[in-house]
Amino acid sequence: MWQFFADNPWFTLFVVIAAGSLFGMVRFGPVKLGAAGVLFVGLLLGALDPDIGPAVPAGLAVFGLALYVYTVGLEAGPAFFRELRPQLGVMIGAIAALVVTAVVVGLLGNKVFGIPGTYLAGGYAGIGTTTPGLAAAQASSDQPTEPATGYAIGYPLAVVLTILFVSAIAAVRSWPARRDPGTGLPDRLVTRTVTVDRARTWGEVPGVAEGQLLASVHQPVGGAPRVAGGLDVLAPGDRVVLVGGPEAVADGIKALGREDAEHLLDRRDTVDYRRILLTNPDLAGRTVGELALSDRYGAMATRVRRGDQDLLAHDDLLLQLDDRVRVVMPRARTAEVTGYLGDTEAKVSEVSAVSMGLGLAAGFLIGIPKFTVGSTTLSLGTAAGPLVMAMVLGRLRRTGPLVWVLPTRANLTLRQIGLLVFLACVGLTSGYAFRREAFSLFGLKLLLVLLVSAVLSYALMVLVARLLGQSRPRTMGLLAGYVGNPAITAYANSRVSDSRVNTGYATLFALAILVKIVCIQLIVGL
Template sequence: MWQFFADNPWETLFVVITLGSLFGMVRFGPVKLGAAGVLFVGLLVGALDPDIGPAVPAGLSVFGLALYVYTVGLESGPAFFRELRPQLVVMLGAVAALVVTALAVGLLGNSVFGISGPFLAGGYAGIGTTTPGLAAAQATSADPTEPATGYAIGYPLAVIVTIMFVAAIAGRRNWPARRDPGEGLPDRLVTRTVLVTRPTKWAQVPGVAERRLRASVIRPREGTTRVAHSLDHLAAGDQLVLVGGPAEVEAGAKALGEYAPAHLLDQRDTVDYRRVLLTNPDLAGRTVGELDLEGRFGAMASRVRRGDVDLLAHDGLLLQLDDRVRVVMPRDKAAEVTDLLGDTEAKVSEVSAVSLGLGLALGFLIGIPSLTVGGTTLSLGTAAGPLLVAMVLGWRRRTGPLVWTLPTRANLTLRQIGLLVFLACVGLTSGYSFRRDAFSLFGLKLLVVLLIGAVVSYALLVVACRLLGQSRERTMGLLAGYVGNPAITAYANSRVTDSRVNTGYSTLFALAILVKIICIQLIVGL
C-alpha cells in the first residue's frame, strides 16, 4: 500500500509539504510549529515504508538548504555587523555558552549514556532549532538518519523549554540594565502637527540631535506650507509636522508648545505626501541622503517601511529594494519622485540571477576547504559557506552595478521554499530510522540528555546577559536569536512591546548558527 509513496517521490514530496504546512498552523498553547510541521509529517510518512526515504531525489535537500541559509544571511548580515562593536561582549558570552553546551551534551551523552556522536549532534542542532546545523551533522555522519532522529527529539523540546524561560523573564519587573544600549528604534512611528508657542531653535528640541525626531512639513506664522528643510529658529505661531516614536513626538510637542487643532498633512494643496515603492535597482544600497531629494525636487523622505517595520528616515539610512519610502514633496513634483524611485509592483518579486548565482557559487566555494582535527574533519560545508558569504554580501549591499540584496518579498519567498523542501527531504529520508530509535529506551536516554543540555544552555545565556547588564527585553530577544526560532521571537513580542526584542534576535541569530555548525561537527566525531 505504501509503495505508492516510494514509486512517486515528487508526489510524496509535495503531499508532505502541504500536510506539514497545515500541521504547522495548528496552535499548541502560545506557539505554532510553522515550517517545522513539514519535518514531522515527513518523518511520519517516511516511517511507513523503508523504500520511501531512498526514493527522494538526490541533492534536492542541499538545494533547499542553500536557498534558505543564503537568504537568511542576506537579511541578517547588516544587523550582525551593525551590532558587532556595541554587542561584542554579549556575542562572546553566547559563543562560550554554546561551546559549554556542546561539551555537556557530548560528554554526558557519550560517556554516561553511551549515545553515539551523530545522534547527539542532531540533538544539539535540535535544541538549537538550527536547520543548517542538522545539515552539517548529516554531511559528516556515516548514517544521515541518525542526526535527524536526534533533531526531531530536540526541536519540540527546545521550543517548549525556551518559551518557559521567556515567560519567566517577562514576569520579572526589576531587572537592572546598566550596559544596555537602549532602544535603537521606536516600536512605531506617529505623525502630529504642533503649534509653536515657545520660540526655540530646532536643534535644541529633544530627540532631534539623536535622530529620533524630525519635522517633515512647516507652515510659518507668515507664509505658505512647505517641506521642512533647513530648520533653524522656530517662532511663535509656526506650525510643523513632527515624525517619530510616540514618546519622542510627545516630548517634542511639550518643548515647542501644543498640538495644533488641524493636521497640516490633511491640507494637500501645496505639499503632498505618499509612500513610493523603491524598485529602481540603481538606488538599492544607497543612503537616503544620496537620493538628494531636496536638491532635485525640494522633497524629503520622512520614514521608510521595511517589511512590517517603520523606520525613521535620516540621511545615513541605507535603502534596499522593496522599501516603501514616505516622501513629502511639492505637489507638482510627485510624478518625478515616483519615476526616480521606480514604484513598479511587478519588480518587487524579481531576482537578479547574476547576483544570486554568483553569491551561492562563492558560498559553496568557501565551504569546500576542510581541516582535520584529530579524527574529525571540519569545514564550512554547504550550510555555513553560503550563510557566511551572504552575511558579508548583505552587509555590503552592492558592489558596483551588482546589487546583492533581494527584495524583501522575494527573499522571504525563496527562504520559505528552500526550508520546506529541505525539511520535507530530511523527514522522508529519516522517518524509518526515527520510528526505530525514537520510541525506545534509547530515545528516552537521548531526551534526558537533550533536556539537561537545553536547560544548561539557555540558563547560561540568561545569566551572562544579567551579568553583562542587558535589559530583560533585550535578553528575551537574545535568547530567541540564540535558539534561532521565530516562534520564540513572536512569543516574546506578545509579552512585551519593545524594539530591543527584535534587535537582540538579529544580534545572535546568524552568529549562533555558525558556532553551532562548528560544534556539531566536533560532536559527530565522538
Template sequence: MELFSASPLMSVFLVVALGAVLGSIPLGSLRLGAAGALFVGLVVGYFVPELGAQLALIQQLGLALFVYCVGLSAGQTFFSDIKSQYKLMLSSLIALLAAVAVTIVGGAFLGLKTQLSVGVFAGSLTTTPALAAATDITGNNTPAVGYSLGYPAGVVVGLIMVALFVSRQWPGKNDTPALSGQSLRAVTAVADKDINVREVPGWQEQKIRMSYLRSGDTTRVVAPGQILQKSDEVVVVGLPEDVERAVKAIGSRLHENLADDRSIVQFRSFIVSRPVFAGKTIAELSLASRFGAVATRIRRGDMEILAGDDKTVEVGDRLFVAFPREEELGIADYFGNSPTRVAQVDAVALGLGITMGVLLGMVSFSLPGGSTFSLGSAAGPLVVGMILGYLQRSGPLVWQLPQGTNLTLRQLGLLLFLAAVGITSGPAFMKTAPTPLGARAIILGVGVAIVTLLVMGLAGKLLGLSAPRSAGAMAGILGQPALLTFAQSRVFDERIEAGYVTIFALGIVLKIVLVSIILMF
C-alpha cells in the first residue's frame, strides 16, 4: 500500500495493465474491454483511499485526449449528417426527460434523498460535468456519493444494452450506408457500342471510377469525358452492385483483368504524407491534368473508400492510383509517400486544439435561478475537436491526425481516464455499496440507465436508423467513452462513432440543465 501511495503514476499504469487482463476475460458473449480498468481501479482505490486525490490531472488529461481525438475523427461526418440527424437529437431530450422522471419517482419510492438521487442520475449517465453542477448547487458532497454508486451501474448496464443493440440487422432505411466493411470490386468491361463515360450509370453520382483503358493496341488511363468506342476495354471500380450496373450499360464483362498488364500503365498506392493535402478533395488533386493519372480508392485504416471527386483526403491515407509508368517518381514526390512523416504528431496543432477545447470547457453559462454550468473537460475538447476535424486545416496548421495516431492517442486517454475514475471513486463506492442505502442507490442507477438507453435505442430504430448508429447514440447519451470503444470492438462500422458524437456534447449540456430540475423536488 505504501508503494502505491508513493507512486501514483505507477499505480495508474498497473491498474491499466490489470484492467486489460480483466477486460479480455469473456463473460459469456461479453467482454469488459477498456472498462476493465474502471473496475480494477475501484478495488485499488478502496485499499489506497488517499491515492485518488492525486489523480485529478491524469483523469482530466485522459478524458480530454479521448474526446478531442473522437471529435477530430467524427467532425466531418457529424456536420454532413446534422440536418438528417436532428430527430435523433430530439430523441435524446426525450430519453433524458424519461431518466429525470425515473430519478425523481424512483428515488422517492426507494427512500433516497434528492441530493443523493441527483448524484445517482449523474453517475448512471456517467457525466462528471453534471455532478459538478449538482455539487455546486447543493454545496455538499452527497451527490458525489450517489455518483460513485451510479457510475459502475451505468457502465455495466451500458455494456449489456449496447451489446444487445449494436449487432442487430434491422433495416436502417433512413441511414447512410456503412463505408466500413465494404469491399470494392474492379472489373474489366468490353464496350459493345460507342458510349461516353459520363453516360455510364454511377459515373455522375461518383459511385464508380474507371482506370485502365485499352483501345486497339493502345493501353492508357481513362480521361475525363472519354468516349468509349465499340470493342474498347475499360476497368470499372466500385461496389459490386454499382459495377455490375455500369458493366451492363457499357457492354459485357471480360474475364481477363486488364489491370494485370502493367507494362504501360502502373497501379499502386501512395501514402499521403504532405500536410498541404489535408482536407483537399480528389478533384482538387488534379491528377489527370498533372500526371495523366486517376485515383480509384482511398485506404483509411481498415476502411476502403471509392475515390470519388468529392471525397476529401487526410494525412496518412493510402491513395490507390492508376498512372503512366514514367510518372511514378513524380507522383510519389507529389504526395510525399513517407510512412515516417505520417507517424509524427504535429505538436503545435495538437497542443493548440486541446488548449482551445479546455478553454471552451471553462466558460460558464448562466441558468435560471442563479446557477451556472460549463462544458468541462469532456464536452469542451469534444466540440472543438469536431469543429477542427471538419475544417481539417487552417493555413499551415493541420488539425486532423492520421488515423493510426488518432486511435493510439484516444486509447491511451481512455485507459488513463477510466483508471483514474475508478481509483478516485473506489473508497466511496466500496463503503456505501454493501449497505441497504447503497443497494437502493444502485437499483436506482440501474433503472435510470436502462430507461435512458432503451428510449434512445428504440428511437433510433423507429427513426429508420441502423443498429450501429443507434448503438453509438446510446453510448453518446450515456456519455461513456468505454461504451464507444466496446461497440466498435463488436462491429466495425463508422456510423457508431458518428452516432456517439451526434449525441455526446448535446447530452452533456442537457444533463447539466436537468440537474437543476431534479433538485427542485
C-alpha cells in the first residue's frame, strides 16, 4: 500500500507540504508549529516504508534551502550591519552563549551518554530551530538521517521552552534598562489638524528636530492649503496637519495652539494625498530625501507602509520595493508623482532573474572553500554561503543597475516555498530512521541532553541581555532571534507592544544562524 508513495515522489512531496501546512496551523496552547508541521508530517509518512525516502528527487532539498537562506539574508542583512556597532556587546555575548551550549551538548551527550555527534549536531540545530543548521549537519554527516532525528526531537522542545522563557520575562515587573531607554519610534502614527494660536518657528516645535513630527499640509491665514515642504514661521490663524506618534502630535498641538475640528486632508481641491506603491527599481535602496519629491513635484512623503508597520518618512529612511509611500502633493501633479514611484501592482511579485542568479551563484561559490580544524572540516557550504552573500547584498541594496533586494511579497513567497520544500524532503528522507531511533531509550537520552542544554542556553542569553542593560522588550526579541523562530517573535509581540522586540530579533537572527552552523560542524566530528 505504502509503495504508492515511493513510486510517485512528486505527488508525495506536495501531499506532505499540504498536510504539513495544515498541521502547522493547529494551536497547542500558545504554540503553533508553522512550517515545521511539514517536517513532522514528512517524518510520519517517511516512517511508513523504507523506500519512500530514497525516492525523493536528488538535490531538491538543496534548492529549497538555497531559496530560503538567500531571501532571509536579503532581509536580515541591513538590520545586522545597522546594529553591529550599537549591539556589539550583545552579539559577542550571544556568540559566547551559543559556543558554551555547543560544548555542553558535546560533553554531556557524547562523553556522558555516548551519543554520536551526528545526532547531537541535529539536536543542537533543533534547540536553535535553525533549518540551515540542520542542512549543515546533514552535509557534514555520512548518515544524513541521524541529524534529522536529533532535529525533530529538539525543535518542538525549543519552541515550548522559549515561549515559557518569554512569558516569564514578560511577567517581571522590575527590569532595569540603563542602556536601552527606547528607540523613540512610535508604535502607530496619527494625523491631526491644528490651528496656530501664537507665532512659532516650525523648527522650535517639540519633536521636529528629533525627526518625530512632520507637517504635511499648511494653510496660511486667508490662503489655500498647500504642501508643507520648507515650512518656516507659523503665524496665528495658520492651520497645519501634523503627522507622528500620538504623544509627539499631542505635544505639537499643545505647543502650537489647539486641534481643529475640520481636518485639512478632507479638502482635496488643491492638495491630494494617497499611498503609492514603490515599484520603480531605480528608486530601490534610495532614501526618502533622495526621492527629491519637493524639488521635482512640490510634494512630500509623510509615511511609509512596510508590511504591517507604518514608518514616519524622515529623509534618511531607506526605501525598498513594495513599500507603500504616503505622499501629499499638488492635485494637478498626482499622475506625475504616481508614475515616478511606479505604482504598478504587476511588478510587486517580479523578481530580477539576473540579480538573483548572480547572488545565488556567488553564495554557492563562497561556500566551496573548506578549512580543516583538527579532524573536522569546516566550510560555509550550501547553507551559510548563500546566507552570507545575501546579507552583504541586502546591505548594499543595489550596485549600479542591479537591484539586489526583492519586493517584500516576492521575498516572503520564495522564502516560504524554499522552506516548505526543504522540510518536506528532510522529513521524507529521515522518517524511517526517526521511527527506529526516536522512541527508544536512546531517544530519551538525547531528549534529556537537549532539555538541559536548551534551558542553559536560553538562560545564558537572557542573563547576557540583563547584564548589558537591555530592556525587557528587547530581551524578548533578542531571545527570539537567538533561537531563530518567528513564532517566538509573534508571541513576544502579543505580550508587549514595543518596536524593540522586532529590532532585537533582527539583531541576532542571522548572526546566530552563522555561529550555529560553525558549532554544528564541530559537533558532528565528535
